Amino acid sequence: MSKIHDDMVQPIELEENWQDGANCLGVDPDLFFPERGASTREAKEVCRGCIVREQCLEFALQNGEKFGIWGGLSERERRRIRRQRAQAARSIVGA
Numbered sequence: 001m002s003k004i005h006d007d008m009v010q011p012i013e014l015e016e017n018w019q020d021g022a023n024c025l026g027v028d029p030d031l032f033f034p035e036r037g038a039s040t041r042e043a044k045e046v047c048r049g050c051i052v053r054e055q056c057l058e059f060a061l062q063n064g065e066k067f068g069i070w071g072g073l074s075e076r077e078r079r080r081i082r083r084q085r086a087q088a089a090r091s092i093v094g095a
């Protein structure tokens with residue numbers, strides 16, 4: 001599991017206008033919403049160098065974005081973080 005997965009188990013606070021620093025400004029949005037089964041490599045490559053990657057991912061997690069690449073992660077990868085967060089919340093309640 002990558003570092004960003006581990007780091008994102010705890011929610012982070014979103015800064016106002018975080019999108020202003022997005023690496024994908026001006027990039028074709030279709031790149032981030034590939035057809036089912038199509039490669040996500042190019043989109044993830046753009047996200048890799050993005051300074052607001054964590055903010056973008058947090059936004060997608062908080063808003064339950066079901067489609068596309070956000071913060072460099074696919075919907076399946078985001079689901080994994082949501083599950084981890086749910087587990088962490090349950091373990092706090094059960095502690």
Ligand code: SF4
Pocket residue numbers: 022023024025032046047048050051052053054056057069070071072
């Ligand atoms: S992480 Fe990717 S999708 Fe999100 S703002 Fe940055 S470049 Fe755009």
